[in-house]
Amino acid sequence: MTDIVRYSFPTAVRFGAGARHMLPAVLSEAAVRRPLFVTDRGVAELPWFAELVASVAGDHATATFSGVWGNPVVSQVDAGAVAARTHDADAIVAVGGGAALDVAKAIALMQRHPGHLFDYEDGKPDARPVDQPLPYLVALPTTAGTGSEVGRSAVVSDDATHAKKIIFDPRLLARVVLADPELTLGLPAALTAATGVDALTHLVEAFLARGHHPMCDGIALEGVRLVAEHLEDAVRFAAEGGDPAAHLAARTGMLDASMMGAVAFQKGLGVNHSCAHALSTVCDTHHGRANALMLPTCMRFNLSAVPERFERLAATVGAADGPGFIAWIEALLERVGLAVSLDAEGVPRAALDRLVIVALADGCHPSNPRPVSAQDLRALFTEAFGA
Numbered sequence: 001m002t003d004i005v006r007y008s009f010p011t012a013v014r015f016g017a018g019a020r021h022m023l024p025a026v027l028s029e030a031a032v033r034r035p036l037f038v039t040d041r042g043v044a045e046l047p048w049f050a051e052l053v054a055s056v057a058g059d060h061a062t063a064t065f066s067g068v069w070g071n072p073v074v075s076q077v078d079a080g081a082v083a084a085r086t087h088d089a090d091a092i093v094a095v096g097g098g099a100a101l102d103v104a105k106a107i108a109l110m111q112r113h114p115g116h117l118f119d120y121e122d123g124k125p126d127a128r129p130v131d132q133p134l135p136y137l138v139a140l141p142t143t144a145g146t147g148s149e150v151g152r153s154a155v156v157s158d159d160a161t162h163a164k165k166i167i168f169d170p171r172l173l174a175r176v177v178l179a180d181p182e183l184t185l186g187l188p189a190a191l192t193a194a195t196g197v198d199a200l201t202h203l204v205e206a207f208l209a210r211g212h213h214p215m216c217d218g219i220a221l222e223g224v225r226l227v228a229e230h231l232e233d234a235v236r237f238a239a240e241g242g243d244p245a246a247h248l249a250a251r252t253g254m255l256d257a258s259m260m261g262a263v264a265f266q267k268g269l270g271v272n273h274s275c276a277h278a279l280s281t282v283c284d285t286h287h288g289r290a291n292a293l294m295l296p297t298c299m300r301f302n303l304s305a306v307p308e309r310f311e312r313l314a315a316t317v318g319a320a321d322g323p324g325f326i327a328w329i330e331a332l333l334e335r336v337g338l339a340v341s342l343d344a345e346g347v348p349r350a351a352l353d354r355l356v357i358v359a360l361a362d363g364c365h366p367s368n369p370r371p372v373s374a375q376d377l378r379a380l381f382t383e384a385f386g387a
Contacts, residue, residue, distance in 0.1 A: 009263060011150045012176045015255075017248060019180040020048075020140055024056045026176050027091060030136050034061045036089035038080060038104035039096045040068040043142060048183070049095065052140075063087040065107070071280055071287070072099045072106075073159045074117050080107035084135070091136040094174070097195065098146030098287070101139055102154040105172045108134050109154075117156060122168035123363065130169045139174040142183045144234075144254035145195025145288050147202065147262025149177045162281045166363065179259065181251040189238035193336035194288030196231040196254055200224065200329075201272055201291040202261030208302055208309050209268030209367040216267035221316050223260035226253045228317040228332075235336045268367030271359075272298040275380060278358035279342075282351050292338040293345055297384045299326045305370035341386030355381050 004016040014022050027035055035056065043049050044066035053062055065083040068076050084092065084107055094104030110117055112132040119128040139149035148154075153168040187195070207220035230253030237247040275298065276290035285293070303310055303322050310322030319325045330340070339345040356377045359365070365372045 009150070011173055013150070013179055013259070014176065015179040017180065017182050017252070019178045020052060020183060021055070022178055023052065023093070023138065023140070024059065026138060026178070027056055027060060027093075030091065030175070032060070032091035032136050034063075034087060034089050035091040035093050036084050036087050036135075037062065037064040037093045037095060038068070038100060038107060039064070039066050039094075040100045041066055043096045043100065046186070052095070061087075063089070068096065068100045068103045070099070071157055071162075071284060072103045072155070073157045075159050076103050077106040077110060077117050077156060080104070081110040084108075084111040089135050091138065094137065094139045094149075095142065097141070097143035098148045098198075101141065101146070101148035102156060104139070105137065105148075105154040106156055106167060108137050109167065109169075109172065111135060117167065118158070118165050120167050120169070122153065122166045130171055134171055137172075137174045138176050138178065140178045140180065140183065141255070141258070143187060143191065143195045144184055144251065144258035145198035147199065147258045147260070149174055149179065149262075150259050151262045157281065162284065163358070164277050164281055164362075177259075179255055181248060181255045184251045184255060185247065187238060189235050190337065192238045193231070193235045193338055194286055194292065195258070196227060196234065196288075196336070197292040197295070197333065197338060198288035199254065199258040199261045200227045200231070201276075201295055202265045202269070203227065203257065204295075204299070204313065205270040205272055206261065206264035206267050207313065208306055208369050209265075209270055210369055211267055211367065213267040216264045219260045220264040221312065223257040223264060224313060224316050226257040226260070230254050230257070232332065232335055269364040270298070270368035271301065271365040271370075271372045271377075271380070273364040274359045274362035274372070275355070275377070275384075277362045277364065278355045279347065281358050282354045283347050285345065285347065289338065289345065292333055293340075293342055293347075294380070294384055295333070296326055296330050296340075297380050299329060301376070301380060302368065302370050309369070342381070342384045343386045347385070349385060352378065352381055
């Protein structure tokens with residue numbers, strides 16, 4: 001672990017191959033005794049996860065909650081909060097992709113806070129305050145997409161309506177992130193592609209979002225460069241194998257880009273995410289795939305509003321101009337094997353009216369560089385369905 005680097009932004013991050021092995025020391029330094037591991041069903045079955053739990057079990061009373069799957073919903077949070085209270089957890093160790101990390105943050109909130117999770121929804125006029133102690137939160141990401149490990153929010157859906165709600169508070173930030181690219185090496189090619197384009201969408205939309213935030217802009221551009229350099233390689237290695245060192249380098253670059261996207265979108269997101277949230281709500285589409293399905297269409301919509309921003313994005317990936325950047329996105333999606341239309345993805349055209357309603361109500365498009373109406377959203381979805 002001699003190559004582990006440390007930095008704070010503001011989360012304390014330990015980044016590098018083997019960073020997961022620092023977990024026992026991190027928990028001991030925090031003087032916690034009863035960590036609850038929160039993960040999804042798939043990760044819970046992997047040998048390295050059992051080894052991770054065993055590495056701290058000698059000095060800590062451990063328990064595991066693995067009731068996370070698909071798009072996270074409130075019932076998963078409720079069950080996890082019961083597990084946390086039953087175990088009397090003083091720490092949450094969140095291990096997994098964006099769903100597991102978001103559920104873990106919500107569990108940390110609800111372990112000692114009263115009421116329903118959605119009582120704490122961001123922007124709700126009468127939202128309950130986050131005023132009770134939270135367990136010590138450590139995050140270990142296993143995908144390079146959402147960057148939830150460095151985020152201060154959790155996106156959780158209603159079980160019945162599938163409506164997504166955002167729970168936001170700075171106290172939901174992990175206290176320590178152990179960002180170990182080795183944990184992403186086993187990610188299948190299709191999931192590598194979908195999560196990678198999720199990261200790309202965060203970065204691009206953050207750069208295009210309204211407002212003055214040069215720090216986020218700089219982070220976004222460097223993140224886009226990293227995706228351009230590493231995503232295709234990561235997907236190819238996942239599908240075909242190859243040089244382990246080169247594969248690790250590609251995964252390292254994508255893990256960096258993912259965290260940078262989550263930092264950058266503090267500035268805001270845009271219409272692409274509103275459309276993607278609608279697809280996940282209405283059709284249960286994977287969030288990364290939903291972003292990919294809408295990205296070329298939404299970028300064409302935005303091009304005329306901020307052409308100079310598209311010029312800078314184009315220069316970052318080696319494209320000639322703004323339209324060339326959109327063409328680069330389309331070519332990248334094809335090379336990493338993602339569907340290029342809603343029809344190809346199997347989204348029913350009968351869902352169009354509902355998609356428009358949900359997207360219009362979403363909180364991301366107000367920061368889009370071009371104002372968005374219901375008519376615009378209908379046109380965007382219609383174009384994205386394909387010929």
